Amino acid sequence: MSGDVLNQLKSSLLELDMEGALAAARMVREDRQVAVEEAVAAVSEALKVVGSRFQEGEWFLTELVYAGEIAKEVMGLLSPLMETGAGGLGTVVVGTVAGDLHDLGKNIFINYARSAGFKVIDLGMDVNANSFVNAVKENSPFALGMSCLLTSTDGEIVKVVEDLKKAGLREKVRIIIGGAALTEQFAETAGVDAFAKDAITGIDIIRNWSGG
Amino acid sequence: MDFRERILAAMNHEEADRVPVMGLIMDPTTVNLVLEKKPVDFAGLLKRPVWGLLIRYLMNTNWFWRRMYYGNFAGSLKSAIKLGFDANWTIYSLMKLNREPESALGWAWHDPFGRVWELGRAPDGSMAVNYTRGLCETEEQWEAWVEQKKPVYEALIKNVRVFHKKLVEKYGERIYPIGYAAPGIFENSWQPMGFVNFTKMIYQKPDFVKRIVDFQTDLYMKYLDAVMESGVEVVLGGDDLGQKTGPLMRPELIEKLYGNSYRMVADRVHEKNKKFVFHSCGNIYQLLDKFVDWGFDGIITMEPTAGMDLGKVREQVGHKLVLVGNLDVSYLMVRGTREEVDDAVKKAIKDAGRGGGYILSTCHSHPFVDPKRLEWMIDSAHKYGKYPLSV
Ligand code: B12
Numbered sequence: 001m002s003g004d005v006l007n008q009l010k011s012s013l014l015e016l017d018m019e020g021a022l023a024a025a026r027m028v029r030e031d032r033q034v035a036v037e038e039a040v041a042a043v044s045e046a047l048k049v050v051g052s053r054f055q056e057g058e059w060f061l062t063e064l065v066y067a068g069e070i071a072k073e074v075m076g077l078l079s080p081l082m083e084t085g086a087g088g089l090g091t092v093v094v095g096t097v098a099g100d101l102h103d104l105g106k107n108i109f110i111n112y113a114r115s116a117g118f119k120v121i122d123l124g125m126d127v128n129a130n131s132f133v134n135a136v137k138e139n140s141p142f143a144l145g146m147s148c149l150l151t152s153t154d155g156e157i158v159k160v161v162e163d164l165k166k167a168g169l170r171e172k173v174r175i176i177i178g179g180a181a182l183t184e185q186f187a188e189t190a191g192v193d194a195f196a197k198d199a200i201t202g203i204d205i206i207r208n209w210s211g212g
Numbered sequence: 213m214d215f216r217e218r219i220l221a222a223m224n225h226e227e228a229d230r231v232p233v234m235g236l237i238m239d240p241t242t243v244n245l246v247l248e249k250k251p252v253d254f255a256g257l258l259k260r261p262v263w264g265l266l267i268r269y270l271m272n273t274n275w276f277w278r279r280m281y282y283g284n285f286a287g288s289l290k291s292a293i294k295l296g297f298d299a300n301w302t303i304y305s306l307m308k309l310n311r312e313p314e315s316a317l318g319w320a321w322h323d324p325f326g327r328v329w330e331l332g333r334a335p336d337g338s339m340a341v342n343y344t345r346g347l348c349e350t351e352e353q354w355e356a357w358v359e360q361k362k363p364v365y366e367a368l369i370k371n372v373r374v375f376h377k378k379l380v381e382k383y384g385e386r387i388y389p390i391g392y393a394a395p396g397i398f399e400n401s402w403q404p405m406g407f408v409n410f411t412k413m414i415y416q417k418p419d420f421v422k423r424i425v426d427f428q429t430d431l432y433m434k435y436l437d438a439v440m441e442s443g444v445e446v447v448l449g450g451d452d453l454g455q456k457t458g459p460l461m462r463p464e465l466i467e468k469l470y471g472n473s474y475r476m477v478a479d480r481v482h483e484k485n486k487k488f489v490f491h492s493c494g495n496i497y498q499l500l501d502k503f504v505d506w507g508f509d510g511i512i513t514m515e516p517t518a519g520m521d522l523g524k525v526r527e528q529v530g531h532k533l534v535l536v537g538n539l540d541v542s543y544l545m546v547r548g549t550r551e552e553v554d555d556a557v558k559k560a561i562k563d564a565g566r567g568g569g570y571i572l573s574t575c576h577s578h579p580f581v582d583p584k585r586l587e588w589m590i591d592s593a594h595k596y597g598k599y600p601l602s603v
Contacts, residue, residue: 016415018415018416057457057458059462060458060459060460060461060462060465061407061455061459061460061461062411062414062460062461062462062465063462065407065408065411066411066412066414066415069408069411069412101330101342101343101344103344104407104455107408111408125344126316126330126332150542151542151543151546151580152546152578152579152580180455180456180517180518181517181542197457198457
């Protein structure tokens with residue numbers, strides 16, 4: 001029986017069946033036959049499959065987005081029952097750099113990060129270096145994520161790194177970047193810790209960092 | 213041969229005297245640099261008490277708006293002529309200035325489709341405008357919005373008609389101004405709701421999504437008709453269907469939701485004996501066959517940073533599509549060396565120029581695109597683009 005619920009949760013998510021996934025989540029809440037943690041683990045497993053389907057080009061952005069939305073709603077039902085509460089894997093600060101108003105990619109990353117169990121502080125788009133530094137100061141995140149789609153604004157990333165150094169915060173936070181304008185090489189020269197070619201890779205990287 | 217014959221030959225997959233070169237000039241920053249004009253700091257003026265009041269009033273009058281918008285694109289065409297382009301695009305839009313506490317300046321533009329456009333400053337001080345979010349989160353909000361905007365749509369179509377026609381009358385002797393009917397049906401359906409929200413609607417409210425697409429298709433056809441009245445034989449249309457690694461949606465889903473609309477668009481353009489060139493950013497290899505199937509005559513953009521390569525595109529579609537593009541605007545046309553620009557032009561012409569059906573251009577507009585690099589691009593096009601090609 002308990003296995004059935006977990007299977008339903010996973011398969012509904014992978015079939016993009018919002019109703020089915022929510023019904024399974026409600027069952028977990030009401031019947032208490034399976035531990036909430038197990039259900040959360042099932043969601044997380046399903047999301048890994050979603051991620052690899054997307055990375056392999058089997059799934060497209062709409063599917064990635066909708067699976068993310070289903071996971072978000074399911075987690076909305078499950079996380080209040082978890083002992084650690086939502087965001088137990090640690091805090092991440094995320095924003096799109098100054099001058100850049102692209103936010104689709106950033107929002108997908110944030111949604112997946114939340115569903116994976118991270119607490120995310122979303123600074124929005126067009127975020128200047130000062131605001132990134134202040135947010136790191138105030139929230140002590142273990143990771144800082146920056147999105148950048150324009151080559152004309154990639155210098156902002158370098159600026160944030162420099163300002164974090166000046167504020168004595170660079171050693172306290174790991175930095176991950178993503179977005180159409182960026183590459184692995186850029187990440188190296190900019191002095192950040194990781195570049196993610198897509199949101200799912202990004203989640204894997206920060207999960208690794210958090211030890212989760 | 214003149215610029216018009218050159219463009220038309222390319223559109224018919226014929227070799228003209230040389231490969232034509234098209235400008236995608238529209239950003240005020242570029243125009244000011246080319247025409248050596250001082251930038252107007254609209255954003256700053258908006259904040260001043262008297263000027264601010266006046267601009268806020270004027271911008272929301274049709275009279276001023278039409279003049280201002282016409283002025284922008286007259287500037288774009290003058291710049292393109294000065295640089296020596298054979299053609300340049302012309303794009304119209306209609307906006308309303310609204311109080312927007314969330315926006316950096318406290319003001320933002322709302323377009324008639326339901327988008328918010330953030331007003332900002334380009335590095336040189338001129339105005340930069342960008343879509344940031346939608347105004348219609350729910351079905352009810354969307355219905356109410358389009359109902360309320362009906363008179364605005366009429367004004368929009370009327371303005372579009374006058375705008376393109378006037379530009380062709382004024383500059384058509386010196387350059388080929390290609391009207392661009394934008395934003396397209398895809399963008400007009402998702403952007404007023406936001407991508408995440410619209411995606412949810414696709415799964416949860418398919419009938420509503422169909423209604424949106426039908427509505428936008430109908431409106432778009434009228435828009436396209438108005439653009440085509442300019443008298444020019446080629447019309448651009450567009451929607452960004454791609455992102456960095458592939459289409460935003462599964463091609464089958466795009467076919468299901470938009471296939472008929474795009475077919476209708478291509479048919480309408482052909483009924484008027486014109487050619488339709490479609491603009492889409494991102495990685496769109498998986499959609500090329502659809503473009504052919506829907507009846508598009510050409511495509512523009514083919515963004516290299518998303519992995520688009522003219523040679524590969526030509527290999528995939530042969531001469532079923534005219535290709536317009538695709539010099540990179542992230543590095544090459546901003547900071548590239550003369551040699552790099554020269555090499556890129558040579559490669560583009562070599563990959564796509566044979567047998568006509570190719571127009572050289574950048575892959576996009578961008579305020580940082582450097583006019584000097586545009587000059588180099590044109591020089592190199594004259595050097596390598598002579599038919600019969602020797603590259
Ligand atoms: C949609 C779009 C827009 C929309 C943005 C709407 C919005 N609210 O986001 C609008 C129309 C407003 C727009 C405007 C402009 N755009 Co634009 N746009 C695009 C387009 C077509 C798709 C971008 C997108 O949303 N992709 C879908 C998302 C999901 O993908 P993504 O962002 O790459 O994110 C994924 C990964 O990169 C990663 N990721 C992203 N961020 C992060 C962050 C972290 C921490 C992690 C871990 C991962 C991660 O995860 C995501 C999912 O896997 C791209 C084309 C392209 N190749 O991407 C051009 C593109 C980015 N735009 C471009 C340009 C030039 C512009 C303009 C300057 C045009 C102009 N002349 O005005 C303006 C600039 C506005 C501004 N100041 O920012 C160029 C940039 C070129 C360059 N290298 O500089 C591109 C590449 C198009 C081109 N033909 O060259 N654009």
